Amino acid sequence: MTIAPKYDPSIVEEKWYSFWLEKKYFHSEPDNRKAYTIVIPPPNVTGVLHMGHMLNNTIQDVLIRRARMLGFNACWVPGTDHASISTEAKVVAMLKERGIDKRDLSRDEYLKYAWEWKEKYGGIILTQLRKLGASCDWDRTAFTMDDIRYESVIRVFVDLYNKGLIYRGVRMVNWDPKALTAVSDEEVIYKESHGKLYYLRYYLDSEISDNSENSGIKKNEKGQYIVVATTRPETILGDTAVCVHPEDPRYTSLKGHSVVIPGVGRAVKIIMDEYVDREFGTGALKITPAHDINDYNLGLKYNLETIDIFNDNGTLNEHGLQYAGMDRFACRKQIVKDLEEAGLIEKIEDYTNNVGHSERTDAVIEPKLSAQWFMRMSDVAKKALEVVEDDTIQFHPAKFKNTYRHWLENIKDWCISRQLWWGHRIPAYYYEVDGKSEVVVAATRDEAYRLACEKHPGAVKNADDLHQDEDVLDTWFSSWLWPISLFDGIRNPDNEEIKYYYPTDTLITAPDIIFFWVARMIMAGEEYRHEVPFHHVYFTGIVRDKLGRKMSKSLGNSPDPIMLIDKYGADGVRMGMLLTAPAGNDIPFDESICEQGRNFSNKIWNALRLIKGWEVSEGTDQSNKSNKSDKSTQSDKSDKSDKSPQSDTLYNNNVSVQWMEMRMAQVLEEIEKDFNEFRLSEALMKSYKLVWDDFCSWYLEMIKPAYGTPIDRETYEATIGIFDRLMRILHPFMPFVTEEIWHALAERPEGASIMLQHMPHSVFYDQRMLDDFEMAREIIAGVRNLRNSKGLSPKEVLDLYIKGNCPAMFNGIICKLGNVGKIESVTDKVEGALSFMVGTTECFVPVSLNIDKEAELKKLNEELKYAEGFLATVMKKLSNEKFVNGAPEKVVAVERQKKADAESKIAALKAQIEALG
RNA sequence: GAUCUGUUAGCUCAGUUGGUUUAGAGCGCUUGCUUGACAGGCAAGAGGUCAACAGUUCAAAUCUGUUACAGAUCACCA
Numbered sequence A: 001m002t003i004a005p006k007y008d009p010s011i012v013e014e015k016w017y018s019f020w021l022e023k024k025y026f027h028s029e030p031d032n033r034k035a036y037t038i039v040i041p042p043p044n045v046t047g048v049l050h051m052g053h054m055l056n057n058t059i060q061d062v063l064i065r066r067a068r069m070l071g072f073n074a075c076w077v078p079g080t081d082h083a084s085i086s087t088e089a090k091v092v093a094m095l096k097e098r099g100i101d102k103r104d105l106s107r108d109e110y111l112k113y114a115w116e117w118k119e120k121y122g123g124i125i126l127t128q129l130r131k132l133g134a135s136c137d138w139d140r141t142a143f144t145m146d147d148i149r150y151e152s153v154i155r156v157f158v159d160l161y162n163k164g165l166i167y168r169g170v171r172m173v174n175w176d177p178k179a180l181t182a183v184s185d186e187e188v189i190y191k192e193s194h195g196k197l198y199y200l201r202y203y204l205d206s207e208i209s210d211n212s213e214n215s216g217i218k219k220n221e222k223g224q225y226i227v228v229a230t231t232r233p234e235t236i237l238g239d240t241a242v243c244v245h246p247e248d249p250r251y252t253s254l255k256g257h258s259v260v261i262p263g264v265g266r267a268v269k270i271i272m273d274e275y276v277d278r279e280f281g282t283g284a285l286k287i288t289p290a291h292d293i294n295d296y297n298l299g300l301k302y303n304l305e306t307i308d309i310f311n312d313n314g315t316l317n318e319h320g321l322q323y324a325g326m327d328r329f330a331c332r333k334q335i336v337k338d339l340e341e342a343g344l345i346e347k348i349e350d351y352t353n354n355v356g357h358s359e360r361t362d363a364v365i366e367p368k369l370s371a372q373w374f375m376r377m378s379d380v381a382k383k384a385l386e387v388v389e390d391d392t393i394q395f396h397p398a399k400f401k402n403t404y405r406h407w408l409e410n411i412k413d414w415c416i417s418r419q420l421w422w423g424h425r426i427p428a429y430y431y432e433v434d435g436k437s438e439v440v441v442a443a444t445r446d447e448a449y450r451l452a453c454e455k456h457p458g459a460v461k462n463a464d465d466l467h468q469d470e471d472v473l474d475t476w477f478s479s480w481l482w483p484i485s486l487f488d489g490i491r492n493p494d495n496e497e498i499k500y501y502y503p504t505d506t507l508i509t510a511p512d513i514i515f516f517w518v519a520r521m522i523m524a525g526e527e528y529r530h531e532v533p534f535h536h537v538y539f540t541g542i543v544r545d546k547l548g549r550k551m552s553k554s555l556g557n558s559p560d561p562i563m564l565i566d567k568y569g570a571d572g573v574r575m576g577m578l579l580t581a582p583a584g585n586d587i588p589f590d591e592s593i594c595e596q597g598r599n600f601s602n603k604i605w606n607a608l609r610l611i612k613g614w615e616v617s618e619g620t621d622q623s624n625k626s627n628k629s630d631k632s633t634q635s636d637k638s639d640k641s642d643k644s645p646q647s648d649t650l651y652n653n654n655v656s657v658q659w660m661e662m663r664m665a666q667v668l669e670e671i672e673k674d675f676n677e678f679r680l681s682e683a684l685m686k687s688y689k690l691v692w693d694d695f696c697s698w699y700l701e702m703i704k705p706a707y708g709t710p711i712d713r714e715t716y717e718a719t720i721g722i723f724d725r726l727m728r729i730l731h732p733f734m735p736f737v738t739e740e741i742w743h744a745l746a747e748r749p750e751g752a753s754i755m756l757q758h759m760p761h762s763v764f765y766d767q768r769m770l771d772d773f774e775m776a777r778e779i780i781a782g783v784r785n786l787r788n789s790k791g792l793s794p795k796e797v798l799d800l801y802i803k804g805n806c807p808a809m810f811n812g813i814i815c816k817l818g819n820v821g822k823i824e825s826v827t828d829k830v831e832g833a834l835s836f837m838v839g840t841t842e843c844f845v846p847v848s849l850n851i852d853k854e855a856e857l858k859k860l861n862e863e864l865k866y867a868e869g870f871l872a873t874v875m876k877k878l879s880n881e882k883f884v885n886g887a888p889e890k891v892v893a894v895e896r897q898k899k900a901d902a903e904s905k906i907a908a909l910k911a912q913i914e915a916l917g
Numbered sequence B: 001g002a003u004c005u006g007u008u009a010g011c012u013c014a015g016u017u018g019g020u021u022u023a024g025a026g027c028g029c030u031u032g033c034u035u036g037a038c039a040g041g042c043a044a045g046a047g048g049u050c051a052a053c054a055g056u057u058c059a060a061a062u063c064u065g066u067u068a069c070a071g072a073u074c075a076c077c078a
Helices: A009-023 A051-069 A084-097 A107-121 A124-132 A147-162 A233-238 A293-302 A318-323 A328-341 A378-389 A400-409 A445-455 A496-501 A511-528 A561-579 A591-612 A634-639 A649-676 A680-703 A713-730 A735-745 A767-790 A808-818 A853-878 A881-886 A889-916
Strands: A035-039 A073-077 A166-176 A181-183 A188-204 A218-220 A223-230 A241-244 A258-260 A267-272 A284-287 A345-358 A366-375 A394-396 A428-433 A436-441 A504-509 A534-539 A798-803 A820-825 A833-838 A841-846
Touching: A009 A124, A009 A561, A009 A735, A035 A051, A035 A496, A035 A504, A051 A073, A051 A124, A051 A504, A051 A561, A084 A107, A124 A561, A147 A166, A147 A436, A147 A511, A166 A345, A181 A366, A188 A233, A188 A284, A223 A233, A223 A284, A233 A318, A233 A328, A241 A293, A267 A293, A284 A293, A293 A366, A318 A328, A328 A345, A378 A400, A378 A511, A394 A400, A400 A511, A428 A445, A436 A445, A504 A511, A511 A534, A561 A591, A561 A680, A561 A735, A591 A680, A591 A713, A591 A735, A649 A680, A649 A713, A649 A767, A649 A808, A680 A713, A680 A808, A713 A735, A767 A798, A767 A808, A767 A833, A767 A841, A798 A808, A808 A820, A833 A889, A853 A881, A853 A889, A881 A889
Parallel strands: A035 A073, A241 A267, A394 A534, A504 A534, A798 A820
Antiparallel strands: A166 A181, A166 A366, A188 A223, A188 A258, A188 A345, A218 A223, A241 A284, A258 A267, A428 A436, A798 A841, A833 A841
16 A cells, blocks of 8 residues: 655545535534534625634634534534625626616615625635635525524614614714715724824904913904914814813903904804813814814804715815815815915924724715714623623633723714615604604514504505615624524524524634624623623734734735645644634734644654554564553662563553553643633644654654564554544644544544544543653653764664663663663763763763763763752752741752752762763 | 733743742754655754843742833824
8 A cells, every 4th residue: 555655635625525515514403412603703795715714714613623522512603794885895896897887776776786796706705714624504604684684683673773772863973985874983993194284374353452472363464363273174164163262361362253264254253162272283273063073062062053064975065165076185285275375374284193094995084964873882881891891701812801891881872874775774764744754663664654653643644655764784783693693593582593502602703893793792692682692702813924014905915815725735724823823812924834734734644654554463472561561660670681671562562552642641631721721722732742742753653663574453553543533633623634544544434524523531641651751751862862962873772871760661662762772770880981861860871982071071061060050049948947937848848859859960970070080 | 192911032922829950832043864654854952131120028930010112902182
């Protein structure tokens, strides 16, 4: 049988993924096992797979595969969200390509195109996830706008409206002039931008006498004026007042006067309010109630006129005078030019401030007054905070609790309406009564009609006369129901599935949507299930490039994940991503870590090749295989005789198997702990080392038969069994290569899969034996080091004399791996031999070549210096009376042992130095 | 500006209620290997005054305070 020397993931991955799909091994139905549920953070339909998805979904797959192997009924539900704003942009672009203008379409016609687009491109990410090995229950694939989810959203809206938690009102909202919709506070990203601060001259409409020295009133040939600083000179068109601080001596004389808006000619009142910061600019503030939230509030307080100067798309409307029709930024340029020419600008300074941008379109947000729907947050926020504070929901890492708390304690009402067509249309219906608009909210038009008739009998003739709200709901208003609506828990709160799968177990997501999504899911869970939606939230980091920059399309610094998979295999990429990704830490991504993953697959592959290449001998003589190995300890070196186990292969193999079993149990214990604490990268690293270091580098070398000789069946079987379990441990991380190896290790029944096997559990292990092996390992390393540093050939057989404690159990293994001819215990040091120490044990290796005395002395003196330094730190403690009396007995005893060991080591080193010198 | 979190080897990170032979891992680096599984490999090795200072303690990478730097979240004054 020949196996290719290099592992080729491409064929293997294709093969096993189809196998899993065909057997429906990812599918889950409620049964009598405990459920372990994960709902995917729905990627939006406009996206393609990026590195963030790779990380996020790899983690989900690891957790779900592990849960499945631990005996849970694991269910990972995939899906996508409709992303109203982003999709709108895509669909409009598609229409444009076909020569269609959105404005020429009716709502229904437009939606037909939108669905067409969604059907065609909306599933790309989910398809790509299959290449990653994601074990999602694809039969459950959901979409935020499919029937169940759509209806759930509408019902929730109606319910919250009836509970008084949803209201409609005219407020200052964040307007996205590109998407032509309002967005929520969370969808505004403030970016530092370099602008100008313009100092404008507002002339007084009438002369006043103010002779005070520090008056803010200036004068030139055209008259008296005050200076107002602004970053947005175009908004003067909407000014309806100028405000100064009532206690600002510069402006006290202005009380009751008016000033003229430069270039506009309209006179506006001077108002006095403490809101103004006297230190900033000139201490005089122009008030534009229609375009600034603070100005708006002042407008309400002083009953100012509100002049909206913008159209929805950011151009100026009829209030923009000669600038009407211009874009707001073009207008700014022009108005500055005009004012300058008119001598109305005092000065212009460079200025840096933060400007809000739309998260989706990057357009500069325009504060705008408009009628929108809002959800009251204060009560739901309180509950959502509680369950995180008391750890009913645990965040990993926990530091995100702070961020979460801060947001919830300062929460504002959520603007949930969007002026778009693609989405869940708000179920509010309007009609007129005596010229006044009335509204009813109901899940269906018929129901709305019934309500309207009840409220105002005779006002509406038939259902078709009701006018439904044109707006749709924020996409997050559907995502926040995801853990519930996926199992139809809104429409059918008592159905089997919701009761079985909810609450879900772990949510894996990026920290940047902690408010958008995590917090709101918790609110929805409390509101509709009176139960949290998940018990753990695992926050991943952000994938960055080597230079620490975020990966983005515009920078072009993001590798194509599918290309990476083609190059390194899905297992390799999965491992690469996870190795450097402790929870919440950013990942400086470098392709080379995927290479490490690929190399690991290859290493496992080659271990298989080795084992499969062995000839197995039947019916071996078992004479030397008594159970003495179990009792083998340091003390039994005396019963070593001519029949020593040093050359007894069966004995050595038996010891090796025992050691490997215990080592595996020990590491499993640590891995289990890591998983409980969501330390996935640690768990992976430990698994990696268990396979590569302990299994490949040590265990396989220990039992490897000499060339051309067979291995005994018992050891062979044990090795297959160990390999089998190692693959199971690794399977959640590297599903493909482990499935392939697992099948190659033994004949499996038709349809068998590693993904359905039980995860090995830690069992009892003998720490003493593991410690003894550590010592043997150090002795082997010592011998190898001697060869290396002295230029001795690995082929030259050396003898080893040991003075001091040394467990004999591993002597045969030391001989094999160190190429040692014999090991003898001595009571005196051996003359003319090279030496090294392991702990307090001295090892001597006689060699034929001349010993470089000087080099030896140098090495010994360095060791001596270290040992003496060490002893000094120990003595410092022991000579401190307070330590000896104050520290626990155990700690003092350890220090005493350290002292004794150090002293014996120093003595041995000194003796060796003396012998040389 | 406010709050929070960090700072440990060249890089990325562990280090759990202070004490376990004067700090661990992976990668990288250095040296030597055509070793009958694997150069996508093997063996060995070097590398850190735990950001700085002060304090608490018998004992500090670990607890407290100050400073410096970095990051995150929120807010934002024209």
